Amino acid sequence: MLLTLENINTYYGLSHILQGVSLEVDSREIVTLVGRNGAGKTTTLKSILGIAPISSGRIRFQDTDISALPTHSIIQKGIAYVPEDRRIIPGLTVRENLKLALMKSKNRDREEEMIDRVAQYFPILKDRLKQEGTSLSGGEQQMLAIARALVTDPEIMLIDEPTEGLMPLLVETIAEIIQTIHSNGVTVLLVEQNMEMALSISHRAYVIDEGRIQTSGDARAILNDEEIACKYLAV
Amino acid sequence: MEWTAIVMQLFTGLSLGMLYVLLALGLSIIFGLLTVVNFAHGAMYMWGAYAGVATVAITGNFWLALLVAPLVVGGYGLLVERTLIRPLYGRDINYPLLLTFGLQFIMIEIIRIFWGTSDYPFQAPEALSMPLEIFGIFYFPAYRVFVIGLTVVICFVLWFFLERTNLGLIIKAGTRDSLMVKALGIDMGRIWWLVFGIGSALAGIAGVLAAPIRSVFPEMGLAMLVECFVVVVVGGMGSLKGAILSGIIMGEAIAITTLFYPQMADIVIFLVMAVVLLIRPSGLFGRAGLLE
Ligand SMILES: Nc1ncnc2c1ncn2[C@@H]1O[C@H](COP(=O)(O)OP(=O)(O)OP(=O)(O)O)[C@@H](O)[C@H]1O
Ligand SMILES: [Mg+2]
DSSP states (O other): OOEEEEEEEEEETTEEEEEEEEEEEOTTOEEEEEOOTTSSHHHHHHHHTTSSOEEEEEEEETTEEOTTSOHHHHHHTTEEEEOTTOOOOTTSBHHHHHHHHHTTSTTGGGHHHHHHHHHHHOHHHHTTTTSBGGGSOHHHHHHHHHHHHHTTOOSEEEEEOTTTTOOHHHHHHHHHHHHHHHHTTOEEEEEOSOHHHHHHHOSEEEEEETTEEEEEEEHHHHHHOHHHIIIIIOO | OOHHHHHHHHHHHHHHHHHHHHHHHHHHHHHHHHOOOOTTHHHHHHHHHHHHHHHHHHHOOHHHHHHHHHHHHHHHHHHHIIIIIGGGTTSOTHHHHHHHHHHHHHHHHHHHHHHOSSOBOOOOOGGGOSEEEETTTEEEEHHHHHHHHHHHHHHHHHHHHHHHSHHHHHHHHHHHHHHHHHTTTOOHHHHHHHHHHHHHHHHHHHHHHHTTTSOBOTTHHHHHHHHHHHHHHHHOTTOHHHHHHHHHHHHHHHHHHHHHOGGGTTTHHHHHHHHHHHHOTTOTTSSSOTTO
16 A cells, blocks of 8 residues: 555644544555535645644555654655645746745756746746746646645655636546646546546545545445435535 | 935835844844844843954954854854754744743843943944035935844845755745655754844844944843844734845834934834724734745
């Protein structure tokens, strides 16, 4: 397994948010974590990254225990993060946002080459390298957030609701991008509200509710299971 | 009144303003990145002056003092951040504020114990002690010209560091979203440490530069700290451009008031602050991003 979560518990202050979450992602898989608002999806990703530190359980990445590592060390091991709200850094150009991601990665000496390479994926960014990142449109900022994760050439990308607030055409584009990234050898752990899209491009899925994994299995089977949809995913 | 007297006084104001600039830059860069309000900044300035006094007493070399002061105070800043301030990150921003507030009195007390409470005379170096002819119209102490020149150089170096280096990019990004910077694989803890050291070193160099102009005594940083907070607030919290502009404005305001209405010289900066904040509540550059 590339990434394994064993029975992790995470608190925000006194609230017990993740209650024994276990989850596995194998190399070269696309795995989706679905669940309604407040189910604990983002917290799961933040726990993996050490942003929301776990209080018990274990997280393993490529056979090393990363549970107690600080965020920056976890990222440096080859995990890239595309956060929920994109988090493009204000005051920095598109290029500087990408450059920042490269700084501590294994590709730090190949800045030009790597920026060129992601510009191939995202032609819209190519002409805007000198523009301030936060002046891009919502869709373009999402592309930049994905590009920023991709420049480091990660083993796995944790992507949190990439299609949130985007129009249908862009949702499709994002889905295609994720598939292309995957076909180039990157493993993906995806969090999505857009079940149709997410489950149709995933191999497997986990359903989380109230901080617990309720069920998991083949992505298509979960997509077609009305009982699951009713019980855990209906708003 | 002779107009050359006014021009001279403007020069004096500029050299005073430069001390404000150096101190306010240190305060601002620390606040901008760490959101730590460093109340020990005035005491660090004072330590810079005493580090200068000690170096000159031992070696007789002012230039060496100019180097030793920022190194000693910067090193001390690194130690303080690592041992005292770091455990307080992630809590209320009042904790580091209270801590440094207390620390300044400890720092003052240490100086009183080892150097006593009286003033220390501190001579400008021989090479800078004669007056310098400016534009062929008036004479001005060479030392003050040196203070102005050195501050300009320091500002430029700082600008270059922040705008043209990788570390500068990290600092700029970190003032806007340090969590995301961590999530890009960068160890922000080390950057915070370094920046606290740089800010402290700036206080140290301001202290040794001030020593020949103002007298050296244990409480010399107290009033200066208050004045520098005024400078930073007027410039806009965390804005380096603001710190520079506001430092110069305040130096000039004091100098000009001293010339025309000396009774007001001690409070004029508070008047300027009131006026600026009435017009721009977040300071001159408060609206712009931090460290821009
Ligand atoms: N910083 C925080 N402090 C306290 N509680 C939090 C914090 N962040 C999230 N929570 C709570 O933790 C629970 C899980 O939140 P989380 O963000 O993981 O949900 P999510 O599944 O990502 O939801 P969404 O689909 O809305 O993004 C929620 O009840 C939320 O209110
Ligand atoms: Mg979420």
